[in-house]
Amino acid sequence: MQTNHKTRVVIAGGGTAGWMAAAALTRTMGKCLDVTLVESSDIGTVGVGEATIPTLVFFHQLLKVSEREFMTATQATFKLGINFENWRDCGENYLHAFGVTGKDCWAAGFQHFWFKGLEKGLSSDFGDYCLERVAAEAGKFAHLPNNGLNYAYHIDATRYAQFLRKLAEGEGLTRIDAKIKQVNTRPEDGHISSLSLDNGHTVEGDLFIDCTGFKGLLIEQALHTGYEDWSHWLPCDRAVAVQTEATSTPLPYTRSIAHQSGWQWRIPLQQRVGNGLVFCSQYQSEQEALDLLMANIDGKPLNSPRVIPFRTGRRRKQWNRNCVALGLASGFLEPLESTSIHLIQQGIVRLLRMFPHGAIEPTDVDEFNRQADFDIEHIRDFIILHYHVTNRDDSAFWRHCRQMEVPATLAHRIELFKRTGRVFREGSELFDDSWQQVMIGQGLMPRSHHPIVSMMSDAELTHFLNQIKHNIARTVERLPNHGDYLRTFCQ
Numbered sequence: 001m002q003t004n005h006k007t008r009v010v011i012a013g014g015g016t017a018g019w020m021a022a023a024a025l026t027r028t029m030g031k032c033l034d035v036t037l038v039e040s041s042d043i044g045t046v047g048v049g050e051a052t053i054p055t056l057v058f059f060h061q062l063l064k065v066s067e068r069e070f071m072t073a074t075q076a077t078f079k080l081g082i083n084f085e086n087w088r089d090c091g092e093n094y095l096h097a098f099g100v101t102g103k104d105c106w107a108a109g110f111q112h113f114w115f116k117g118l119e120k121g122l123s124s125d126f127g128d129y130c131l132e133r134v135a136a137e138a139g140k141f142a143h144l145p146n147n148g149l150n151y152a153y154h155i156d157a158t159r160y161a162q163f164l165r166k167l168a169e170g171e172g173l174t175r176i177d178a179k180i181k182q183v184n185t186r187p188e189d190g191h192i193s194s195l196s197l198d199n200g201h202t203v204e205g206d207l208f209i210d211c212t213g214f215k216g217l218l219i220e221q222a223l224h225t226g227y228e229d230w231s232h233w234l235p236c237d238r239a240v241a242v243q244t245e246a247t248s249t250p251l252p253y254t255r256s257i258a259h260q261s262g263w264q265w266r267i268p269l270q271q272r273v274g275n276g277l278v279f280c281s282q283y284q285s286e287q288e289a290l291d292l293l294m295a296n297i298d299g300k301p302l303n304s305p306r307v308i309p310f311r312t313g314r315r316r317k318q319w320n321r322n323c324v325a326l327g328l329a330s331g332f333l334e335p336l337e338s339t340s341i342h343l344i345q346q347g348i349v350r351l352l353r354m355f356p357h358g359a360i361e362p363t364d365v366d367e368f369n370r371q372a373d374f375d376i377e378h379i380r381d382f383i384i385l386h387y388h389v390t391n392r393d394d395s396a397f398w399r400h401c402r403q404m405e406v407p408a409t410l411a412h413r414i415e416l417f418k419r420t421g422r423v424f425r426e427g428s429e430l431f432d433d434s435w436q437q438v439m440i441g442q443g444l445m446p447r448s449h450h451p452i453v454s455m456m457s458d459a460e461l462t463h464f465l466n467q468i469k470h471n472i473a474r475t476v477e478r479l480p481n482h483g484d485y486l487r488t489f490c491q
Helices: 015-032 055-062 067-074 110-120 131-137 157-170 217-222 286-294 340-353 362-388 396-403 408-420 433-441 451-455 458-478 482-489
Strands: 007-012 033-039 077-079 081-085 093-097 152-154 174-177 180-185 192-197 202-204 207-210 227-229 238-245 254-259 262-268 272-279 306-309 313-315 323-325
Touching: 007 015, 007 202, 015 033, 015 055, 015 157, 015 340, 055 067, 055 152, 055 340, 067 157, 077 482, 081 131, 093 131, 093 433, 110 451, 110 458, 131 458, 180 217, 207 217, 217 323, 238 286, 262 286, 272 286, 286 306, 323 340, 340 362, 362 396, 362 408, 362 433, 408 433
Parallel strands: 007 033, 007 207, 033 174, 081 254, 207 323
Antiparallel strands: 077 152, 081 093, 180 192, 192 202, 227 313, 238 272, 238 306, 254 262, 262 272
8 A cells, every 4th residue: 555645445335334434534634635535326235234332422523423313314313222923922012221230249240130039029020120111111202411322323324325425525525426247356456546437437446335235346346355155054044125104103112023924123214214134045935025014004105115135244455465354344243232233334444443554463463353253253152142042932933043053152151140140251352231231131040149149138139129219210201202303302
């Protein structure tokens, strides 16, 4: 990579991934970069990630994005968690909230105190001790001081890309509307040298970012990076999606409704609802999935349903030579925990932290890929957990999920929690409190608890538990209705 001029960064593809990368690069390093994005108006996008997790709040802070402007532009609503319906068993539900449950001590997490209380008849539902869960179920929301309420967003992904495009172009980005005809590589080292476009132009670059979706035009078709298939752990391979008119005030959470061969999402925006059904074609046909989805939506459809085939897994390298893959080009995990945009964001921030100064260093590439592998593997395990730890035995799909062999890393976590109630966060992994929320929500109960809990008398434990619930109830009582707050905030 040359050092006597601005580093030329070429982003192949727009969509959520491409425009997130464009906005981040131009807003943080624009003075030392020459950023070009190539996309074709003739090529549609999958529209990844209408539901997000709280890390997007911090991404926007990095980009100095106005939350009010962003939410107005993307028809966004606030999100406090995900309600899982029929996952543990038919007719049962729990809400995985973004907040911290209860209060930990130095030796043991809150779940140990809660479980001891459960044995004594002193505890109520685990989620009753989480502010975000109680607020979500009450349909309430507000910004609290000191980030007192953890939240994310439901967004219109197409509008989000348009919003980011304006930001990036305002920082000097060059957008070219064209199709990529050919990816050209250097014979001496196999690095990408340029993109030949269908308008006859050629775009040269030093660093290329592949945001071309599942096909991975640069990372796979040109560089033959390879793909690691995870469908033996996550067998769902199709999604059918449709948008509908909103028929009620938007809830401050995503709904995830398990069916016989997959699950359905409902994502409430200000004026519409995003609906979809993720399913396994081995157990359900596309027509059956379409019929099931259309029978379980509210409101008038705003577009024709479309089927999106996918294969869960990851590229063997997300950074290969002088190409970094983001979004669907880097791999795919079904959107069960709304992690698609988070993984894009992580890849962008990681690239910014390791951005080459001069020549690309192999040690940077190796470290980038090591961290990327760590992130996606831990999220993979967390998603598998929802399918594997379940009481459902009502279909061949769920029997397969219950009986399948899971990654050793996940098997260890499950066994550790089952025997001791312990959950440990590894390094910089995304999920923390979420592990015990989902494990308990799915019906996994520990056989024992930490002995330090026995230091508390029944009266002390009762006071401890009740005080947490009291403080939460007092806070939630003062919160406004989510719909009312949203209308005021986005005026």
